[in-house]
Amino acid sequence: xxxxxxxxxxxxxxxxxxxxxxxxxxxNIAVFEGGARAGKKLAASGNGQGNISNGSIAPRNYxxxxxxxxxxxxxxxxxxxxxxxxxxxxxDERGRIYPAGRQASALSDSLLFDIKKCGVSIFxxxxxxxxxxxxxxxxxxxxxxxxxxxxxxxxxxxxxAQKQFGTDGSSYSLAQRFGHRITPLLxxxxxxxxxxxxxxxxxxxxxxxxxxxIVNGRECSRCRGDVIFTEYGVSGNAVFFVxxxxxxxxxxxxxxxxxxxxxxxxxxxxxRAKQSLGYxxxxxxxxTLNNQIGRAIVRRAASGDPAVIAHTAxxxxxxxxxxxxxxxxxxxxxxVDMHDISDELxxxxxxxxxxxxxxxxxxxxxxxxxxxxxxxxxxKVASVICGRER
Ligand SMILES: Cc1cc2nc3c(=O)[nH]c(=O)nc-3n(C[C@H](O)[C@H](O)[C@H](O)COP(=O)(O)OP(=O)(O)OC[C@H]3O[C@@H](n4cnc5c(N)ncnc54)[C@H](O)[C@@H]3O)c2cc1C
Numbered sequence: 001x002x003x004x005x006x007x008x009x010x011x012x013x014x015x016x017x018x019x020x021x022x023x024x025x026x027x028n029i030a031v032f033e034g035g036a037r038a039g040k041k042l043a044a045s046g047n048g049q050g051n052i053s054n055g056s057i058a059p060r061n062y063x064x065x066x067x068x069x070x071x072x073x074x075x076x077x078x079x080x081x082x083x084x085x086x087x088x089x090x091x092d093e094r095g096r097i098y099p100a101g102r103q104a105s106a107l108s109d110s111l112l113f114d115i116k117k118c119g120v121s122i123f124x125x126x127x128x129x130x131x132x133x134x135x136x137x138x139x140x141x142x143x144x145x146x147x148x149x150x151x152x153x154x155x156x157x158x159x160x161a162q163k164q165f166g167t168d169g170s171s172y173s174l175a176q177r178f179g180h181r182i183t184p185l186l187x188x189x190x191x192x193x194x195x196x197x198x199x200x201x202x203x204x205x206x207x208x209x210x211x212x213x214i215v216n217g218r219e220c221s222r223c224r225g226d227v228i229f230t231e232y233g234v235s236g237n238a239v240f241f242v243x244x245x246x247x248x249x250x251x252x253x254x255x256x257x258x259x260x261x262x263x264x265x266x267x268x269x270x271x272r273a274k275q276s277l278g279y280x281x282x283x284x285x286x287x288t289l290n291n292q293i294g295r296a297i298v299r300r301a302a303s304g305d306p307a308v309i310a311h312t313a314x315x316x317x318x319x320x321x322x323x324x325x326x327x328x329x330x331x332x333x334x335x336v337d338m339h340d341i342s343d344e345l346x347x348x349x350x351x352x353x354x355x356x357x358x359x360x361x362x363x364x365x366x367x368x369x370x371x372x373x374x375x376x377x378x379x380k381v382a383s384v385i386c387g388r389e390r
Contacts, residue, residue, distance in 0.1 A: 003121075005385060006140055006150035007031045008128045008174065010038030011165075012045075012374035013357030014156035015111040016084055020382035022118025027385075029120045030148065032140070034127030035166040039108030041158070044165070045371060046096075050104030052081045053375075054368040055095040061369045063244060065183060066338040066362040070373055073345075073380045080375040085110045094225070096368050131174050133350070152352040154381055159332025159358040160185050169326070172336065172359070178350045181337040186247040187329030189240045189366045192254065194233035194318040198300050201292050202229035206236065210257040213242035214317070221245035224260055232324065240330065240366040246320060247333040256316040258297065259289055267310035275306065284309060331370050335361040344384040345377060354381045 005021060007014045010033030018031045031038065045051060054061075059071045081089065081097070085107060088100040099106050115122055130141040131153055140148045160169030172182045206228045213221040225238030234254070246252045259267060271284045279286070281304055285294030301312040323329070338361050340348045345360075347353040356377040364370045 001030065001121075001148050002028070002137075003030045003148060003150040004028045005030075005152045005154065006138070006148060007154045007156055008131070008140070009033065009156035009158060009171070009357075009359075010035075010122060010124070011156060011158050011167075011357065012039070012042045012371055013158075013378045014154070015039050015042070015108065015115065016080070016375045017154060017156060017356055017378035017382055018120045018122070019084060019111055019114040019118065020379055021385060022115060022120040024386055025118070029118075030150070031115070031120060031122045032126040032128050032142065032148075033122065033124045033166075034143075034171075036125055038122060038124060039111060041162070041165040041167070042111075042371070043105040043108040045104045045107075046098065046368075048104050049098050049102040050107045051096045051098055051368040051371070052085075052089070052107060053079065053097040053372045055091045055097060057369065057372065061365045061367075062373070063188070063247075063363050063365075064333060064335070064338075064361040066341070066360050069338065069343060070360075070362040070364075070377070072343075074372055074376040077376040077379045080372075080379045084375060086113075094367065128171075128174065131177065138352070152354065152385060154354040154356060154385075155336075155359055156356045156378070157359050159335055160326050161187060161329040161332045161358075162327065167332075167358075169332075175336050175347075175355070175359070178347060178353060180340055180347065180349060183334040183337050183361045184248070185326075185335070186333040187323050187326045188244045188247045188333040188363050189330035189370075190243050190328055191230070191235040191324040192233050192239055192243055192246070193321040193323065194254065195321065196231070196233060198296060198316075199229050199234075199318070201296055203231055205229050205290055205292055207258065207290060207293060208260065209238060210260045211238040211242050212255040212257070213245040214253045214255055215246065215249045216251070219255075227256060233321070234318070237366060243323065244333070244363065244365050246323075252320040253317050254320055256318065258293060258313045258316060262288070264307075264310045264314045267313055268306040271306035271309050275304075285313065289313070330366065331363045332358055333363050335359055337361060345381050346384065354384070356381045 157171035
């Protein structure tokens with residue numbers, strides 16, 4: 001079959017692009033998705049609730065060689081999710097934007113509904129294994145050896161995070177075939193392995209904390225949110241957020257600040273009050289903190305001095321030993337090198353070859369920033385392709 005635009009990858013970026021181009025009714029478009037179902041990762045995003053964007057987006061929320069361009073494109077494209085999806089959205093106290101029904105699957109359903117309505121062809125179980133130049137067009141070859149031809153190709157193949165969603169990193173080779181370089185790939189937004197000696201008794205406990213990432217003695221990221229203690233170290237949304245700042249760093253630490261609603265002085269005062277009532281040392285943080293957490297802090301403080309115990313509660317540092325890796329990461333740090341990508345997200349090495357989403361060397365913080373990039377980059381490519389056809 002011959003298409004005007006072939007979109008490789010039916011994830012957030014690929015499906016959004018198909019809808020935005022399909023609404024123009026002037027292109028013959030096909031989406032090739034390697035998995036059995038398109039939009040699978042989008043439908044699992046945000047713990048199944050679909051954290052589609054964030055009300056507060058700043059340059060510091062993006063990382064990688066394409067971070068400055070990503071921020072520019074995101075600012076230029078505005079709130080893409082509003083025009084893309086049918087339905088209402090809500091924003092929580094941390095700026096995270098969700099569909100009001102809190103169902104991520106509704107997001108992929110909405111895109112698939114529009115794709116069908118616009119008459120875009122969508123092929124599932126259709127892994128593209130090779131793309132080559134064929135005169136003025138492209139020839140695409142699928143795993144089952146079937147072929148298609150297209151005037152324009154957009155690679156929306158994602159990265160290397162969580163291969164169960166069809167993203168095992170093998171599709172970077174489609175870009176490499178045209179001479180594109182891939183920057184070093186690292187797992188980001190991921191659980192951290194830490195020294196567990198002082199947190200063994202806390203397994204399974206979730207606490208609201210302020211977590212900071214510390215590299216070479218300098219705090220480089222900070223977030224308030226959930227910390228979940230596990231057998232390997234720590235998880236939870238605050239950990240995911242700061243983990244991005246630790247990708248590829250060695251000798252890093254995280255600092256956990258317990259009881260974020262109370263100052264160190266207030267904690268010391270609480271401890272003194274309990275001491276004067278005759279509380280056991282191990283119970284000096286009872287009621288103010290989870291009992292197990294309170295005991296772990298007192299054990300670590302190794303002193304009965306209220307100021308020392310309070311200080312320990314606010315400076316509970318853990319050496320970071322690594323991450324759980326790509327199988328658990330939400331996003332890939334690194335990707336197609338931006339030096340060979342134009343500001344229109346087109347290859348500088350091959351005309352009419354475009355890129356959108358996580359495949360590029362751009363990653364965002366935890367909190368809706370990655371789906372924001374997937375949609376904004378798709379919207380950018382759609383506007384460039386439509387502009388050329390005018
Ligand atoms: C569990 C989880 C939860 C997340 N939650 C959030 C969240 O709440 N908010 C947020 O902003 N971000 C979240 N993210 C990150 C976000 O989902 C991704 O950054 C985003 O989906 C990237 O979109 P994409 O279209 O570039 O790639 P993907 O969504 O990864 O899609 C790529 C698609 O391409 C297909 N593909 C790959 N190679 C080929 C090939 N050769 N031929 C055909 N098809 C191919 C894959 O099967 C896949 O369907 C989450 C990630 C995970 C794993």
